[in-house]
Amino acid sequence: MISDILVIIHDYWLLLLIGQYPNGPLGGLANTLILSALSIALAFPISIVLALARLSKWPILRWPVTVLVYVTRGVPLLMLILWSYFLVPLLTGADVPSFITMLTTLVVYQGAFLSEVVRAGIVALGNGQMDAGRALGHSYLGTMRYIILPQALYNMIPSILSTFVSTIKDTTLGYVINVPDLTFAASQVNNQLLTQPFQVFLILALVYYAICWSLTYVAHRLERRITRRRAGLGVRLAAVIAPAKIVSEQS
Amino acid sequence: MSTPELQQDLHAIRISKVSKRYGDFPVLKEINAEVTRGEVVVICGPSGSGKSTLIRTINRLEEINSGSISFDGRDIHAPMKTRELNRMRSRIGFVFQSFNLFPHLSVVDNVAMSPIRVKGVAPDVAHKKALLLLDRVGLADKANAYPGQLSGGQQQRVAIARALAMEPPVMLFDEPTSALDPEMVGEVLAVMKSLAAEGMTMLCVTHEMGFARDVADRIWFLDAGQILEIATPEEFFKHPRHPRAQRFLADLRH
Ligand SMILES: Nc1ncnc2c1ncn2[C@@H]1O[C@H](COP(=O)(O)OP(=O)(O)O)[C@@H](O)[C@H]1O
Ligand SMILES: [Mg+2]
Numbered sequence: 001m002i003s004d005i006l007v008i009i010h011d012y013w014l015l016l017l018i019g020q021y022p023n024g025p026l027g028g029l030a031n032t033l034i035l036s037a038l039s040i041a042l043a044f045p046i047s048i049v050l051a052l053a054r055l056s057k058w059p060i061l062r063w064p065v066t067v068l069v070y071v072t073r074g075v076p077l078l079m080l081i082l083w084s085y086f087l088v089p090l091l092t093g094a095d096v097p098s099f100i101t102m103l104t105t106l107v108v109y110q111g112a113f114l115s116e117v118v119r120a121g122i123v124a125l126g127n128g129q130m131d132a133g134r135a136l137g138h139s140y141l142g143t144m145r146y147i148i149l150p151q152a153l154y155n156m157i158p159s160i161l162s163t164f165v166s167t168i169k170d171t172t173l174g175y176v177i178n179v180p181d182l183t184f185a186a187s188q189v190n191n192q193l194l195t196q197p198f199q200v201f202l203i204l205a206l207v208y209y210a211i212c213w214s215l216t217y218v219a220h221r222l223e224r225r226i227t228r229r230r231a232g233l234g235v236r237l238a239a240v241i242a243p244a245k246i247v248s249e250q251s
Numbered sequence: 252m253s254t255p256e257l258q259q260d261l262h263a264i265r266i267s268k269v270s271k272r273y274g275d276f277p278v279l280k281e282i283n284a285e286v287t288r289g290e291v292v293v294i295c296g297p298s299g300s301g302k303s304t305l306i307r308t309i310n311r312l313e314e315i316n317s318g319s320i321s322f323d324g325r326d327i328h329a330p331m332k333t334r335e336l337n338r339m340r341s342r343i344g345f346v347f348q349s350f351n352l353f354p355h356l357s358v359v360d361n362v363a364m365s366p367i368r369v370k371g372v373a374p375d376v377a378h379k380k381a382l383l384l385l386d387r388v389g390l391a392d393k394a395n396a397y398p399g400q401l402s403g404g405q406q407q408r409v410a411i412a413r414a415l416a417m418e419p420p421v422m423l424f425d426e427p428t429s430a431l432d433p434e435m436v437g438e439v440l441a442v443m444k445s446l447a448a449e450g451m452t453m454l455c456v457t458h459e460m461g462f463a464r465d466v467a468d469r470i471w472f473l474d475a476g477q478i479l480e481i482a483t484p485e486e487f488f489k490h491p492r493h494p495r496a497q498r499f500l501a502d503l504r505h
Contacts, residue, residue, distance in 0.1 A: 128347065128351040129351060129353065131312055131351060132345075132347065132352075132353070134312060134337075135310055135312060135340060135343070135344075135347075135414075136341060136345075136365040136369060136413070136414070137337045137341025137342075137365065137369040137370075137417060138337070138365065138369055139334075139337055142368060146368055147353055150355050151353075151354065151355050154355065
């Protein structure tokens, strides 16, 4: 059993790592990680914009975004993926690669999810910081940018990491629209071997587990550190996100 | 017209017929009062009488339902571009009961940030100025500390320096010592006294009657959303005219 697994790894490690590349599209674990990282990198700024829109005093910004967030969070991710897969080519008339379809869907889904985290982080700071910023003459957006968001986003670092972990898990759903990721590569291996599905999918599970577990571990460590710092001393933190020294660039 | 200029010379702030409701509840009822340049006014009155609300309407942290508040010869509650409002606000220093320092910035950056971001002051100039202001409130050695590392009294002194960094002609204080341990009240009041001595126009909500007696030019007594008495400290403490003011002072002396 263990020897079967070692043999499979020995024979197929490159396929599992990068898919058909360079003879075909990049796939395997590399593609899974790229897809996850791109999703979160794009979803993060979008989530800030969505959160600000939801906190806006203008209904015209608040309403559409609230609907978007509720719909996105109320529908299974698989539904969203299938919708994008069938609807986007219909609407645009273009043949969209499955990678792009998956990426777009994940960005919308995680963007909506993270926006709620950002919003909660902003609300949790209370009114005092906004009052202080406004009283000094900062604009609303200036107060957000230099005072509220650096604190809220710093406090959010663990949540962002957790979202990254769930994004990695979510990319497996790309299998249904043939995104060439790690899961896809594993099923290719399985199709070639035919007789060892248990071994193949055990490898798959172990790889996902190792990645997600280590990231979750880092998230927990960070969370504890942030809680300690928020509690009082040594608030040196913000260097991570906010510039520690104020730079000369003007808004 | 020359009258507005004249007014501008005499009055830092003129509050005219200001009313405000929270739902059906009237918090401020037709308030009329003015602060002349260089004057130190102490606002006192029982808890819930509308002191915080009143002082927060002056820089429009609170909206009002009717009336006007003129500052710099302009009604800050008139419809205006937000940019204009921000500019007016930046000329009114505000010190909060709960300090509201920016915990993610060092002390010196707390003080220097707004001149840089709001007024476009060069960072090195702003930092030098911030250090001078910190020295003035006795905290030059804490420039690189973070707010979470300071005592309440130190934080409030930083908050005063932060407000002063914008070079406002007027400073508003909303119970600046109420959140402090008793042993720290003195250091904050000392900074406020020195400001008053330099001729700063100040409007302070405070229960520190010693400060009111020593420093205030006039006292406004607020009760249930109305200013019932405006008097010099001497008149107010010796011969309060209004029965509510008499009761308020009696309660303070218990
Ligand atoms: N946001 C609010 N919504 C409703 N009522 C409020 C609000 N803020 C203050 N009040 C009420 O307005 C009155 C005056 O409050 P405040 O100005 O804070 O009084 P003070 O500072 O004199 O203690 C109080 O009765 C308070 O309960
Ligand atoms: Mg109050």
